Amino acid sequence: MSSRPSLLIISFSTLISDPRVTKQIEIFKDRYDLYTCGMGPAPEGVVEHFEIPFGIRAWVNDRFAMITRSYKRAYWNLPAVRLVSEILPVGKFDAVFANDIEAVPVALSLGAKKGVHADLHEYFPELKTNNWQWRIFVAPYMMWLCKTYVPQTTSRTAASSGFARRYQEDLGIDFGTVTNAAPFADLQPTPVGDVIRIICTTAGARARRIELIVEAMRDAPPHIELDLIVMPNEPDYVASLKKLGADIPQLKFREPVAYTELVNTVAEYDVALSFIPPTNASKALALPNKFFEAIQARVGVIIGPGPEMTPLIERYGVGESTDDYSVESLRKTLHGLDKQRVEAWKQAAHRAAPALSSEEQVKIWFDAVHDILG
Known part of the structure; x- marks a missing residue:
């Protein structure tokens, strides 16, 4: 039996092609017993992968629930959420790392022994405000998710300082910032031609x-x-x-x-x-x-x-x-x-390039999870 703390990363995306999640897997797989839950095959180096089949919706589609603002029903009846709730063991993990707002409630439901970190890649309450139907029906649901569940997490990050600032204003809780920086590439600038x-x-x-x-x-x-x-x-x-x-x-x-x-x-x-x-x-x-x-x-x-x-x-x-x-x-x-x-x-x-590389940014995630696990 391993003596290392266990960490679960959840994302309703294809893990091996999601740049942000890929960085998380890389920094944690050699440090903890890492488990993953998401679409697609198991990432390299994880202890166990809980696969979400492609095509299972993680986006709300219960129109009656949205119109009547029955948001709890809308979320927990999502096919992907129901599946994840069935396949993930409760009380098994020391910490859970939830990617994006739709992963946060189910992450909290797993009874992590030490805590949950939420990484919100976007500012979800205003994700598609150019669409009037989204503004009227979906935006209030997103705000409900944020206000109901995000304050229950142990720590939080967002993908830009602007997103972090908006969440802090809306929720009254601290957010760190981890940008979508790319890994350092050992390249040299090429000469500029006539064109x-x-x-x-x-x-x-x-x-x-x-x-x-x-x-x-x-x-x-x-x-x-x-x-x-x-x-x-x-x-x-x-x-x-x-x-x-x-x-x-x-x-x-x-x-x-x-x-x-x-x-x-x-x-x-x-x-x-x-x-x-x-x-x-x-x-x-x-x-x-x-x-x-x-x-x-x-x-x-x-x-x-x-x-x-x-x-x-x-x-x-x-x-x-x-x-x-x-x-x-x-x-x-x-x-x-x-x-x-x-x-x-x-x-x-x-x-x-060195200062703006992901190697500098991911230290913030590393410290957040380290603080949770002690």
């Missing part, structure tokens, strides 16, 4: 307003080129983007690559573009993976004027933020790029 090559990797969802990026490349000067890697989240939308950009010679669509290949793919370029209009509070306060992947790839970064990314851009000198989220502002920034400035950004990214 400045820009890459944008993004989810293919209408809420991302990717058409703004396409239009910003119209009539671009010959010294800049942009490649778009758009995930097929909404295939018809992605198809419309390709049609919109078909007559723009310096704009190309590139096939998606595996997450493990992403930093090396971005390193082929000179500048990474992360331009996400704040269509809801979650996007407004986001500090996305793409920013940190660009730093590890040793390329410059162009962003919209987000309150989380802009201070890092300014502090480390790794790029530039646009004046606003309009096509005109993005076009002005892209068309105005020059070789010397981009070379300076790439060198600055190289200097910033």
Whole structure:
């Protein structure tokens, strides 16, 4: 029988392809007896994996419960929650690490001997406020989940200081911040050629307003080129983007690559573009993976004027933020790029890479779990 403390990580996602959860598994698997619960196969190095089959919903779909605000019923009747409640043993684990709000109540129900840490990747009460049905029916449910269960956890983190601040204001409890930083990559900045090559990797969802990026490349000067890697989240939308950009010679669509290949793919370029209009509070306060992947790839970064990314851009000198989220502002920034400035950004990214790596960030999770387990 092992003498090491036991830790369970729960996430209603595919664990081996979830960057944030993957980092958690890596830092804890050699320290504790690590158990996991999530979709997909068992991650390497865990004692036992409790698999959630693909297709089992972890998202509320009980319309009557939502309309009548029977939120307890809505949550505990979720197919994924019912399954996890059946397959996970109660009282077995010393600590539980819950990813995202839907994992927190079931994590608390397991009777962990020492405590539960909650890692909230987004600001869930305002996750999709651009959708009126979501605002009316789902947002109050999300706030109920947060106010009912998150204060019962032992410790908490969020994916940006903006998210952490909002949760602290709403719930009156402390939150730490663990950004979506990428692992340190031992790379060198590549020289900038006569043509400045820009890459944008993004989810293919209408809420991302990717058409703004396409239009910003119209009539671009010959010294800049942009490649778009758009995930097929909404295939018809992605198809419309390709049609919109078909007559723009310096704009190309590139096939998606595996997450493990992403930093090396971005390193082929000179500048990474992360331009996400704040269509809801979650996007407004986001500090996305793409920013940190660009730093590890040793390329410059162009962003919209987000309150989380802009201070890092300014502090480390790794790029530039646009004046606003309009096509005109993005076009002005892209068309105005020059070789010397981009070379300076790439060198600055190289200097910033150690400080902005996940190795620094995950220490916060390590300390939180260590404090729980003693």
